[in-house]
Amino acid sequence: MLIEKPHVGKLARPVYFIAGGMTDFRKQHEMKAEELILQAARMAVLENHLKIDGIAEFKKKASPSFAVHGQFADSFSDQLLFAAKMHDYLGLEPVGNIEVKTGGATGGSAVMAAVMAVASGLHDVVLVAGCEMMDEVSTRQGNNYIAHAACKDFEWRHSRSYTNYYNLMATDYVKLQEDRGFSKELLRTALSRVSVKNHHYAKFNPFAQAPADYTEREVANSMPVTEPLRILDCCLMSVGAAVCVIASEEAAYKLTDTPILIDGVGAGSDTLRTGDRLPRPVLLLPHENEEMYKDFTNWPGFTSFLATRYAAYVAYLMAGIKNPLEDFDLAETHDAFTISALQSYEDLGFRRYGMGHDFILSGDAYLSGKLPENLSGGLIGCMHSVGATGIMQVIETGWQLQGKWDYFHANPAIWARFGKEKPTDFKSLQVPNAKRGVAVSHAGTGSHVTVHTLRRPR
Amino acid sequence: MKKIVVTDNPLRVRIPRTAEHIHNYGKISRYFQGLAKHQIFATSCVNPKCHRRKTYLPPRADCPECWEPMEWKLIGTDKARGKIATFSVVNYPGAGYEEDLARVGSKLPSIIVYVEFQGADTKIMSRLEGCEPKDVFIGMEVEARFWQNTVPRRGATYTCLDLYFVQADKNHGGEQ
Numbered sequence: 046m047l048i049e050k051p052h053v054g055k056l057a058r059p060v061y062f063i064a065g066g067m068t069d070f071r072k073q074h075e076m077k078a079e080e081l082i083l084q085a086a087r088m089a090v091l092e093n094h095l096k097i098d099g100i101a102e103f104k105k106k107a108s109p110s111f112a113v114h115g116q117f118a119d120s121f122s123d124q125l126l127f128a129a130k131m132h133d134y135l136g137l138e139p140v141g142n143i144e145v146k147t148g149g150a151t152g153g154s155a156v157m158a159a160v161m162a163v164a165s166g167l168h169d170v171v172l173v174a175g176c177e178m179m180d181e182v183s184t185r186q187g188n189n190y191i192a193h194a195a196c197k198d199f200e201w202r203h204s205r206s207y208t209n210y211y212n213l214m215a216t217d218y219v220k221l222q223e224d225r226g227f228s229k230e231l232l233r234t235a236l237s238r239v240s241v242k243n244h245h246y247a248k249f250n251p252f253a254q255a256p257a258d259y260t261e262r263e264v265a266n267s268m269p270v271t272e273p274l275r276i277l278d279c280c281l282m283s284v285g286a287a288v289c290v291i292a293s294e295e296a297a298y299k300l301t302d303t304p305i306l307i308d309g310v311g312a313g314s315d316t317l318r319t320g321d322r323l324p325r326p327v328l329l330l331p332h333e334n335e336e337m338y339k340d341f342t343n344w345p346g347f348t349s350f351l352a353t354r355y356a357a358y359v360a361y362l363m364a365g366i367k368n369p370l371e372d373f374d375l376a377e378t379h380d381a382f383t384i385s386a387l388q389s390y391e392d393l394g395f396r397r398y399g400m401g402h403d404f405i406l407s408g409d410a411y412l413s414g415k416l417p418e419n420l421s422g423g424l425i426g427c428m429h430s431v432g433a434t435g436i437m438q439v440i441e442t443g444w445q446l447q448g449k450w451d452y453f454h455a456n457p458a459i460w461a462r463f464g465k466e467k468p469t470d471f472k473s474l475q476v477p478n479a480k481r482g483v484a485v486s487h488a489g490t491g492s493h494v495t496v497h498t499l500r501r502p503r
Numbered sequence: 504m505k506k507i508v509v510t511d512n513p514l515r516v517r518i519p520r521t522a523e524h525i526h527n528y529g530k531i532s533r534y535f536q537g538l539a540k541h542q543i544f545a546t547s548c549v550n551p552k553c554h555r556r557k558t559y560l561p562p563r564a565d566c567p568e569c570w571e572p573m574e575w576k577l578i579g580t581d582k583a584r585g586k587i588a589t590f591s592v593v594n595y596p597g598a599g600y601e602e603d604l605a606r607v608g609s610k611l612p613s614i615i616v617y618v619e620f621q622g623a624d625t626k627i628m629s630r631l632e633g634c635e636p637k638d639v640f641i642g643m644e645v646e647a648r649f650w651q652n653t654v655p656r657r658g659a660t661y662t663c664l665d666l667y668f669v670q671a672d673k674n675h676g677g678e679q
Contacts, residue, residue: 046555046567046568047554047555047568075510075511075512075513076510076513077513123518183598185595185596185597185598186597186598187597188596188597188598189597189598189599189600190597191597192597196561197526198528198531198561198663199561199627199628199663200628200663202600202603202662202663202664203615203628203629203630203663204591204593204596204597204600204613204615205596205597205598205599205600206593206595206596206597206600208595209591209593209596209615210591212591213589213590213591213615213617213628214589215591216589216590216591216641217588217589217641220589220641268595269594270594270595271591271592271593271594271595272592272636318561318625318628319617320561320588320617320625320626320627320628321559321561321625321626322625323555323557323624323625347588347589347617
C-alpha cells in the first residue's frame with residue numbers, strides 16, 4: 046500500500062535476550078525435532094550462567110509463562126500443530142504458546158512475537174524455540190517443497206526452485222550494475238567473497254554445518270545451479286534447533302548478570318511475487334538523503350528488498366541508530382544466496398544502493414573490518430534450518446554482545462559434544478568490546494523481513 | 504547397551520505420499536480459461552476513488568489498494584509482444600519440474616523469464632522456448648505462445664504452463 050512514512054512504535058517496557066542454546070546443524074540428524082529442541086533448550090537454560098540450578102528450578106523460579114515455536118514448513122516434518130508437540134515435550138503445559146510461520150523469517154518473527162509478549166507486559170519470561178526437519182526428503186523434493194512458498198498459481202511451477210527465483214533478481218542486479226559501470230567480474234568476485242568468508246567463519250563455529258576454506262575460484266567454478274548463482278552461492282539445507290529466552294527487565298536481572306537489551310524491532314513486507322512490485326520512492330534511512338537516489342525510478346524493482354528497508358527503518362529509528370555502519374559492531378544477515386547478501390547490505394544501509402559489493406570488497410564485512418557480518422557463518426556456512434535460523438542469528442548476536450563468543454565457540458567440550466574436533470588453526474571471532482548488533486531474518490524473495498537491534502545495557 | 508536414551512543409529516521408515524488436490528482458481532479462473540483459448544487477460548482497477556489504479560498481470564480479482572473488484576482487460580492473444588525483464592536458466596530444478604516440462608513438450612535446460620507487457624504494471628513469470636541459454640538477454644522482445652503451438656498439442660493444462668514465449672520475429676511487428 047501507499048505509505049507516507051513507516052510507523053515507528055515503542056516497546057512499552059524494556060525487553061532482554063538472556064540466554065540461547067543450539068544443537069549442531071547438519072544435512073541429516075540422528076535426532077528428531079522434539080529431541081533437538083529439547084537439547085537446544087537444555088543448553089539455553091543450563092549453560093548461559095543463569096542464576097538457577099537446573100531445569101526444574103528454571104521452570105519454578107523463572108516461570109516461563111509463554112512460548113513461541115517456529116517451524117516453516119509442515120511438509121518437511123509431516124507434523125501439523127508442531128508447536129503442540131514441541132511445547133508438550135518441553136513439559137511446558139499448561140502455559141500458552143503460539144506457532145509462527147513466516148517462511149525464511151520464521152525464526153525472526155518468533156523472536157519478535159516473544160518481544161511483543163514481554164514488552165506488552167503480558168509475560169515476563171518467554172521461550173522461543175525453532176527447528177526444521179529438512180532431512181526426510183531428497184534435496185530435489187526439498188526444493189520443490191520450499192518453492193511452494195512461491196505463488197502456487199503463477200510461479201511455483203516455473204522451476205520449483207528458489208535458487209532460480211533469486212537468480213531472476215541476480216540477473217537484473219548484474220545488468221543494472223553493469224549499466225552503472227561495474228563489471229560482471231567485479232560482482233562475481235564480491236559474490237564469491239561472501240561465500241568464502243561465510244564458509245571460513247563457519248570453521249570456528251562448532252554448531253556450523255559447512256566449515257570450509259574455499260578459494261574465490263572454487264566458488265565461481267562450483268556447480269552451476271544456474272548463472273550467476275552456483276552451488277556455493279546458495280545456503281544450506283539443514284536440520285537442527287535453536288532456543289532462546291526473552292525476558293522483562295526485572296526477570297532478566299534476576300536470572301543473569303549479562304542481559305542484552307533488544308532495543309529495536311522492525312517488521313516489513315512486500316508482495317509475494319517479485320514481479321508485482323510497483324515502483325516507489327526509495328525509503329531513506331537516517332543517514333541517507335534524496336539527492337543520493339534522484340535517478341532511481343524503479344525502486345525496489347528486482348534488485349532491492351522493500352521489506353528489509355522498511356524493517357530496518359523502523360528498528361533503527363526505534364533504537365536511535367543514526368548510521369548502521371558506524372553504530373553497529375556486528376551484524377547477522379540473511380545470506381540465503383550471495384546475491385541476497387549484497388542486496389541486503391544496501392537495504393540495511395551498510396552501503397548506499399548500487400554499492401553493496403563494496404561492503405564485502407572493502408573488508409568492512411570481516412572481523413577486522415568496520416562491521417563484521419555473519420561471523421556465525423550465516424546461512425551459507427552455518428545453517429538454514431529454517432524455523433531455527435532467525436533465532437540462531439539473535440543468539441549469536443546476543444552472545445557476542447555478552448562477550449561470550451569464546452565461551453560458546455572455543456570450548457573443546459562443545460566441539461566434542463557434536464563429535465567434532467576443534468580445529469588446530471582455531472581463532473577467536475569475538476568482536477572486541479561489542480556493544481551493538483543487528484539480526485535480520487528474511488522470507489521468500491523478500492515477502493517478510495524482521496530486523497532486531499540488540500545492545501549491551503548502559 | 505547404554506541405559507540412557509540416546510541414538511547413534513536411528514531407524515528411518517518410508518512414508519509414501521500421493522494425494523490429489525483439486526485446486527480452485529476462484530475468481531481468476533477466467534485467466535486460465537483464457538489461456539486455453541490463447542488469450543492473456545489482466546485485471547485493472549477502475550475505481551475512481553483508488554489512489555493506485557493499476558493493471559495486474561498475473562491478474563488478481565480485487566484491487567489490493569482499494570479492495571474493490573477489478574475489470575478484465577485483454578492484453579493480447581497469439582504472438583502478443585512483450586519484453587524480458589529478467590531471466591534465469593534452470594539446470595537443477597525442484598522435483599516435478601521436468602515432468603511438468605514433458606507435459607508441454609519441453610525439457611531441460613529451461614529458461615524462466617519475467618515478461619513485461621505494455622498495458623500491464625506488473626510482470627509475469629513464464630518460460631522462454633526455442634532459445635539457447637547463451638542467447639537470452641534482458642530487453643529481448645518476445646512473443647506469446649500457447650498450447651496449440653507446442654509439439655504435443657495435447658490441450659491446455661489449465662496451469663501457468665499454458666503460456667510461454669519465444670523470441671519475437673524481428674521482421675514483423677506482431678500484436679500488442
